[in-house]
Amino acid sequence: MPTAPRPEQRPFVHRHHGDERVDEYAWLRDREDPAVLAHLKAENAHTEESLAHLAGLREELFEEYRSRIKETDEDVPARDGAWEYFTRTQEGKQYPLFVRQPVGDGDSGRDSTGDAGGEEVLLDCNEAAEGTDYFALGAFAVSPSGHLLAYSVDTDGSEEFRMRVKDLRTGEHLPDTISPTGYGAAWSADEGFLFYTTLDPAHRPWKLWRHRLGTDQGEDVLIFTEEDESFYLGISRTRSREWLVLDLHATESSEVHVLPTDDPEGRWRLVAARRPGVEYTLEHHTDRFLFVTNDQGPDFRLAQAPVEDPRPERWTDVIPHQEGVRIVSVDAFTDHLVVALRSDGRTELDVITVADSERRRMVFEEPIYTVDVGTNREFDTTTLRIDYTSLTTPNSVVDVDLATDARRLRKRQPVLNVDLDRYQSTREWATAPDGTKVPISLVWRDDRPEGGPVLLYGYGSYEHSMDPWFSTLRLSLLDRGVAFAIAHVRGGGELGRSWYEHGKRLEKANTFTDFVAAADYLVDNGWTTRDGLAIRGGSAGGLLIGAVLNIRPDLCAAAVAEVPFVDALTTILDPSLPLTVREWDEWGNPVADPQVYAAMKAYAPFDNVSASHYPAIYATAGLNDPRVSYWEPAKWVARLRDRMTGGGPVLLKTELGAGHGGPSGRYDAWRDEAQVHAFVLDQVGLAKTSG
Incomplete structure (x- = not known):
């Protein structure tokens, strides 16, 4: 199997706040070193060899997924002016088609395909993706008249996009090409201008530009530059179509500027200057702006102010702050x-x-x-x-x-060939070490053996809630007797802003102990056994998995950590890396604060790998990932193998042509999931195929 630090490389020593940390795998950060790519390829080969005995099960799972999914399908058309817009998938095709039809032309409530008169394919992503191993859209903006489409494409997973403009009347592309850009784009009312963002070297959207249609990108006008590295910049248009919105947001602060869509060369107006700890979003409704803001309490209120004078001192309540009831957003329509x-x-x-x-x-x-x-x-x-x-x-x-x-x-x-009445769900509550009740959502098939295996999923960061969701692919686990559970741990937003606040910075450890409490609850209350428990998380949820395994290496039989943020302390100490400065609001700033440094060092998975018996671990990475660098899981896996005293296997799969989200095509993604499911089933003793 792939091993060890390169012998010609000395371990790198990190020194902060009088402390030294030795990193014997720092050489893996040099993506230009041919030895690094060779190492990742060797890891992939080792993983494939280690899981070769599951090839039949993987194929069986993949075919099960396909058997339940209506591969040629389309979503419900959504009206926008004279048109109804929808997407369609076609059997055998990796990517969707973006389609529209005139309002009233055909059955807009249909859920299967059929040739409707006047139907137009705006963008066939399969054609656009030809010749690439990866494909993702960053912007898809139809102009107000419906005549033009601005869209942008990422072909390597780096989340940098190339924007084109298509004339929907002729099907031809205009000469306008803008590259690279960030996510999103917005049209002016007269369709003469496009607004878009670009990224700084740390991959942060920081500049807003105005492009005049028909001109070269070199003539574009810079509208705004956000110098504060903790803020991101975004551009959008209100549903009323009357305002362009320049949104500047950090984790704990916001600032919005607006411009009438019919005055694209006009002066942008500041709505409310940024204030530390104060967040707000803006929506437009007739003669007022609406704000969801935490200026009077942590769970936010809904406020309003006149369009002509939207200063914060003019904000009045629509819904006042109520502790424990977290207002998330507002959508405005004419009468509601x-x-x-x-x-x-x-x-x-x-x-x-x-x-x-x-x-x-x-x-x-x-x-x-x-x-x-x-x-x-x-x-x-x-x-x-x-x-x-x-x-x-x-x-x-x-x-x-x-x-x-x-x-x-x-x-x-x-959902084809399935009796959905056979699946049941419930919510249970575990008790964390500090007495906090932690919700667990569970689903299983009605004939599941008592005490059978459980796959426990968690995230717990950025106030992102892991709300219950349906998965057709998950049914393959449920049908084999595996229950699926979600641990709604602190650091997420499931129980309001306080649930988030008590799972970040110096209280981040609550995220991990909540998850351990949920896992122990499932074992202690007969839902499963220690040998039947598998755990899973991705990105910051991968950090959760890594931290939990260090706290309790005996917790489970198997762990899946997808693009895991496992070298968190090293990354957050390096302001030159993408996202780091903004992340200080989430994790704290270990560069400046010794207390934060000590707290992160105590839980960072890479730093705390010990001489212990670890369960079987399957980790993934993306070579072009701009969010969690590939070297984090690569270093973690190497250190685990070096220090663990038993257990495993510890496997790494790196997507060499993709980024944070893994494979972009749906069939590729299904095969990726089949690999994960097969690994889990194997480790909990259910790897038999029907053949």
Whole structure:
């Protein structure tokens, strides 16, 4: 198997705050060194050889996935002016097609394909991806008239994009090419200008540009530069189409500038200057701006101010701050406002009638579910499209009459050859060492043997909530007797802002002990056994997995860590790396604060690998990953093999042509998931194939 530091390389010694840390694998950071690529290729070969006995199971799983999925399918069209827009997948094709049809042309409620008169394919991503191993869209913006499409493409996973403009009347591309860009783009009302962002050397969106259609990129006008490395810059347009929004946001602070879409060369207006600890987002509704802000409490309020004078001192309550009820966002329509919030660990939607300020909450039958505002392109409408799912309910698109609450199921994700009534879910509560109750969501098939295997998933960072979701691919685990569980640990946002605050910086250890408590609960209460427990997490959730394994190497039989942020202290100490300065709001600044340094050193997975018996571990990386550098999992795996006293295997799979999200094509992604599922099933003793 791949081994060890290169003999000609001396270990690198990190020195901070009077402390020394030895890194014998620092040479893996030099991606220009041919030995590094050779090492990663050798790791891939070793992983493939180690899992060769699972080839039949992997293929069986892949075919199971396909058998349940309607491969030629399309989503529900969403109206935007004279057109209805939707995407379509085709059997055998990796990527979707972006399509539109005139309003009223064909059955807009259909959920299968068919040639509708007047239908147009705006972009066939399969054609656009020809000749590349990776493909992702960064922007997809149709101009106000519907005549032009601006879209951008990433072909290596680096999240740097090349933007083109297509004339939808002729199907031809205009000469305009803009590269590289960040995510997103926005049109002016007259379609004469495009606004876009570019990245700094640390991969941070930091400049806003104005491009005049028909001119060379070298003539583009720089509108704004964000010098503060903790802030990101984004560009969007309000649903009303009246305002362009320049959003500047750090983890704990915000600033917004606006410009009328019909005055693209005008002067941008500052709405509210950034203040430390104060966050806000902006939505437009007729003569007022709406703000979701934490200026009066950690769980945010909904405020409003006149468009002509939106200074913070003019902000008045629409919904005042209420502790424990986290207001997440607001969507504005002509006669209604829709407020997304979190209460009692659930996602909720409230509807406010503009005329009389009446407020009501949408009610759903299942006790555990996830609901969110779906694709709603039009401002002047009384129909709200929502997305609904649960651990046992496939992804569903529902249209809601905002005046009456009458609902129409427009589409439920087709799941073929499956009796969905056989799957059950529940919510349990574990107790953390400090007495905090930690929710666990579980799903299983009704004939699962008592005490069978469990795959426990976790994340717990950035206030990102791991709300229950349905997975067609997951059914292959459930059908083999494996239950799936989500540990809703602190650091996420499931139980409001305080749930996040008590899982970050100097309290980050709560994330890990919450997860351990959830795992122990599942074993102690008969859901599974130690030999039947597998754990999984990705990115910051991969840091969670790595930290948990150091705390409790005996916790489980198997662990999956996808693009794991396992060399966290080294990365957060290096301001030159992408994202680092912004990350100080999340983790603390170990460069300046010895207390933060000590806290991170105590949990950083790479720094705390010990001479212990570790479970089987499957780790992944992306060579072009701009978020978690490939060398973090590569170094972690090498140190594990060097120091562990038994257990394993410890395997690494690096995508050599992709980034943070892994393979981009859907079939490639399914095969990737089959590899993970086969690994888990093998380690919990369920690797038999039906053949």
